[in-house]
Amino acid sequence: xxxxxxxxxxxxxxxxxxxxxxxxxxxxxxxxxxxxxxxxxxxxxxxxxxxxxxxxxxxxxxxxxxxxxxxxxxxxxxxxxxxxxxxxxxxxxxxxxxxxxxxxxxxxxxxxxxxxxxxxxxxxxxxxxxxxxxxxxxxxxxxxxxxxxxxxxxxxxxxxxxxxxxxxxxxxxxxxxxxxxxxxxxxxxxxxxxxxxxxxxxxxxxxxxxxxxxxxxxxxxxxxxxxxxxxxxxxxxxxxxxxxxxxxxxxxxxxxxxxxxxxxxxxxxxxxxxxxxx
Amino acid sequence: xxxxxxxxxxxxxxxxxxxxxxxxxxxxxxxxxxxxxxxxxxxxxxxxxxxxxxxxxxxxxxxxxxxxxxxxxxxxxxxxxxxxxxxxxxxxxxxxxx
Numbered sequence: 239x240x241x242x243x244x245x246x247x248x249x250x251x252x253x254x255x256x257x258x259x260x261x262x263x264x265x266x267x268x269x270x271x272x273x274x275x276x277x278x279x280x281x282x283x284x285x286x287x288x289x290x291x292x293x294x295x296x297x298x299x300x301x302x303x304x305x306x307x308x309x310x311x312x313x314x315x316x317x318x319x320x321x322x323x324x325x326x327x328x329x330x331x332x333x334x335x336x337x338x339x340x341x342x343x344x345x346x347x348x349x350x351x352x353x354x355x356x357x358x359x360x361x362x363x364x365x366x367x368x369x370x371x372x373x374x375x376x377x378x379x380x381x382x383x384x385x386x387x388x389x390x391x392x393x394x395x396x397x398x399x400x401x402x403x404x405x406x407x408x409x410x411x412x413x414x415x416x417x418x419x420x421x422x423x424x425x426x427x428x429x430x431x432x433x434x435x436x437x438x439x440x441x442x443x444x445x446x447x448x449x450x451x452x453x454x455x456x457x458x459x460x461x462x463x464x465x466x467x468x469x470x471x472x473x474x475x476x477x478x479x480x481x482x483x484x485x486x487x488x489x490x491x492x493x494x495x496x497x498x499x500x501x502x503x504x505x506x507x508x509x510x511x512x513x514x515x516x
Numbered sequence: 517x518x519x520x521x522x523x524x525x526x527x528x529x530x531x532x533x534x535x536x537x538x539x540x541x542x543x544x545x546x547x548x549x550x551x552x553x554x555x556x557x558x559x560x561x562x563x564x565x566x567x568x569x570x571x572x573x574x575x576x577x578x579x580x581x582x583x584x585x586x587x588x589x590x591x592x593x594x595x596x597x598x599x600x601x602x603x604x605x606x607x608x609x610x611x612x613x614x
Contacts, residue, residue: 246589247603255538256588261564262542266587418584457547 244277246270251303258297262456264415264441268362269298271413271421271439272331278426286329289318291343293335294369294443295362312343315350318357326500329429330356336363337375340396344376351405351434355499358428358435361398364443372446383450399490402436409435410491415442416464420487427489433498440467440485518605524596525573531594532570533604538590541566545582545591551575554582 299306428435
């Protein structure tokens with residue numbers, strides 16, 4: 239028998255809808271993918287903590303009917319670490335924008351990766367600070383225009399996947415908004431993984447990013463994202479010239495060997511208590 | 517009450533539900549639909565001014581791309597027996613209730 243359709247509004251505060259995101263905003267698709275992944279896991283929504291910082295993406299917990307926490311700018315992961323340490327059996331999901339996770343919360347991001355605590359971080363990478371008026375972020379591509387780079391951005395962009403891998407995250411995946419089913423699969427992989435998982439979602443901000451880069455409507459911007467991404471299985475058959483300027487998507491890194499932080503902490507507590515008893 | 521429109525296919529086991537309170541007329545579903553059975557129509561009573569509608573539900577192939585790619589939770593494409601298994605209609609509270 240086929241699986242029953244996902245009841246999105248069961249996981250949401252339906253009376254708060256319609257949401258505040260612009261028409262066609264990719265965050266809606268990402269939230270949908272997260273809900274579908276949670277539904278696939280079969281978790282009770284009361285066992286989930288959904289944490290965010292500040293930004294357009296970080297408004298998502300406001301619409302979710304779970305244990306939600308809307309925290310300070312960039313510090314979502316620190317609050318989430320606290321929740322996970324206090325309640326290691328519960329599930330903690332963090333949703334964050336690219337500026338929130340990698341600029342203001344950059345330090346928290348790399349240290350949460352290094353610590354390998356069992357939290358799922360979903361980064362909505364829309365290449366810009368959407369809520370505050372379109373300032374360039376660490377993931378704005380080279381040459382792109384933003385409110386604070388009117389003649390083009392001269393900073394190279396962060397590669398979130400490489401950053402997370404280098405810092406020690408044990409599940410790293412990247413999806414794009416043109417394929418919601420793929421995003422759902424990667425989020426499910428992250429939720430299944432025991433350890434710190436990072437899922438980067440390439441989404442469209444046609445209002446702030448697209449408007450300044452000749453892609454002022456959602457369709458154009460989603461097509462631009464589709465033209466830039468290549469799945470990592472397809473990339474194996476492509477030459478380096480063809481791959482120039484492309485962004486790889488897929489599950490980029492998994493590591494099940496490294497110990498998880500809450501487990502290590504529990505072992506430590508057990509060991510110290512056994513020492514004291516003697 | 518929510519402003520919900522139901523489109524039932526006559527020959528197929530498909531029902532398409534559009535929540536007119538949630539749709540913002542972003543045009544994504546119209547572009548992803550392969551049989552091209554969706555279109556935007558003017559809706560002067562809504563804030564966004566445009567709402568999606570289904571022209572011929574019998575041509576639906578049940579790929580559910582419109583449902584998957586809709587950022588506003590406005591479209592559901594369902595089998596007829598699944599219709600009562602899910603919650604339909606956001607913005608259920610009227611202004612007086614809130």
